Amino acid sequence: MLGEGLLAMFKSHSILVALFVLLLMGCGSGQSDGTPDFQRMIRYGYQTSRCHGYTDSSLFYHVRGYSIPLFPGDADMEAAWHENSQAIILRDRRANLHRISLSEPVQIVDFDAGVTGGSGLSLSKRYPLAAFWVYLGQAGTWIHIQDFSDSGSAITLKELPQLGQPALHPGERVVAGLIYSETPDGSRTSNVVGVFELLDDGAKPRATFELEPNEILKVFGWSAGGEVIAVAQTEKRGVIPFYIFTESGQIKRSQLGMGCALSTDWSPLETRLLYSATNDTDVDDAGRDWDLYMETMGPRPEDAFSLQQLTDTSTADEIAAVWSGDGRSIAYARASADETEALWQDLFAIYMDDPTYTPQRLTATADEYETNPMWLSDNEIAYLSWASNENTWYLKRLVINELGATPTTVLKLPESWYQAYVPTTEQ
Numbered sequence: 001m002l003g004e005g006l007l008a009m010f011k012s013h014s015i016l017v018a019l020f021v022l023l024l025m026g027c028g029s030g031q032s033d034g035t036p037d038f039q040r041m042i043r044y045g046y047q048t049s050r051c052h053g054y055t056d057s058s059l060f061y062h063v064r065g066y067s068i069p070l071f072p073g074d075a076d077m078e079a080a081w082h083e084n085s086q087a088i089i090l091r092d093r094r095a096n097l098h099r100i101s102l103s104e105p106v107q108i109v110d111f112d113a114g115v116t117g118g119s120g121l122s123l124s125k126r127y128p129l130a131a132f133w134v135y136l137g138q139a140g141t142w143i144h145i146q147d148f149s150d151s152g153s154a155i156t157l158k159e160l161p162q163l164g165q166p167a168l169h170p171g172e173r174v175v176a177g178l179i180y181s182e183t184p185d186g187s188r189t190s191n192v193v194g195v196f197e198l199l200d201d202g203a204k205p206r207a208t209f210e211l212e213p214n215e216i217l218k219v220f221g222w223s224a225g226g227e228v229i230a231v232a233q234t235e236k237r238g239v240i241p242f243y244i245f246t247e248s249g250q251i252k253r254s255q256l257g258m259g260c261a262l263s264t265d266w267s268p269l270e271t272r273l274l275y276s277a278t279n280d281t282d283v284d285d286a287g288r289d290w291d292l293y294m295e296t297m298g299p300r301p302e303d304a305f306s307l308q309q310l311t312d313t314s315t316a317d318e319i320a321a322v323w324s325g326d327g328r329s330i331a332y333a334r335a336s337a338d339e340t341e342a343l344w345q346d347l348f349a350i351y352m353d354d355p356t357y358t359p360q361r362l363t364a365t366a367d368e369y370e371t372n373p374m375w376l377s378d379n380e381i382a383y384l385s386w387a388s389n390e391n392t393w394y395l396k397r398l399v400i401n402e403l404g405a406t407p408t409t410v411l412k413l414p415e416s417w418y419q420a421y422v423p424t425t426e427q
Helices: 004-012 014-028 036-051 057-064
Strands: 078-082 087-091 097-101 107-111 117-123 129-135 141-147 154-157 163-168 174-182 188-199 202-210 216-222 228-235 238-245 251-253 259-266 272-279 291-296 306-309 317-323 329-337 343-351 368-377 380-387 392-399 408-412
Touching (some): 078 117, 078 368, 087 117, 087 129, 117 163, 129 163, 141 163, 141 174, 154 188, 154 202, 163 188, 174 202, 174 216, 188 216, 188 228, 216 259, 228 259, 238 272, 272 317
Parallel strands (some): 238 259, 259 317, 343 368
Antiparallel strands (some): 078 087, 087 097, 097 107, 117 129, 129 141, 141 154, 163 174, 174 188, 188 202, 228 238, 238 251, 259 272, 272 291, 291 306, 317 329, 329 343, 368 380, 380 392
């Protein structure tokens, strides 16, 4: 059976309907045996759906016969390392927050949001605060700000029901988010970013920034010093980063020409954004692929911009990239399909001291899909891993500067924390 996510995409996106017909035609014409044409169609479906902000796992799930959780978000959870707390913060599929200390034995503190689900995860660098979007059926959607210290206090911004995609300021008790408005057909859209000061019992407006009247899909977050807010805005040439300079209110477009950007992370030391993107100005017969880009700017809009492409792999997708705490290294996931249509997704690293940006492989597992890397120190990472033969997510850690080091399991995630899919042989 087709997944609900796929059906929803079909109802609203005729392009994807046509794409899926092409996929089925490829299966029926004998091109389901790993031929390049079949792989190109599969990857194009992945890239098209990602670019428009939709989960593509149900498309892969139907065509390949099993689910592919390329992002933790596909399983309705997200995780991040909070250095000041020395803990991993994980939001699960029911919007409950879990503070996971990596000491032995592993310590887990749970925070119940009291809702049915949520999305996103943004952490304050300075404070033990996490922000995410929660929803409760017909009651609408709200921003939930959770203090994950021992006090465990929380703020649910119900008085701002039209605010979404929250991003916490790195050093102040401030949150930015999209201010939505309803369209005549009842859907919601936004081209306005609101900034609010967090109070003990709510929030106070501080500033608003209005972009050109195109939809903003996501607030990527604040630069390390809070000078710039990056957002993903749709335009005729794709989904492009735009930068809001908070002091002057000026807004500048990324130097990415045509394409789609997602999966971003700000450098901890400089005004430098790392993101995964397609570059549609250089598309060949193999279709689009996701590569890593690094965009550097100053804290002021008049400072010069520069854009560097860190990877260029036409047969793989680089995603989920994250900076190390010292700003000298990058860890990310690379996904690709081999000649048998089997998907490989492993972790790699790029060291910025290397002028060639040569990727270094960190993991190589045929039956696990690693994603969501988190730097615990300059030489150790934690990450989430989907064991396809078990239908189970694991939290693991790996020392990366020791030759022959093997990953260790920190935690087998409880089934209630994520959305899992039962494999099927249906094609």
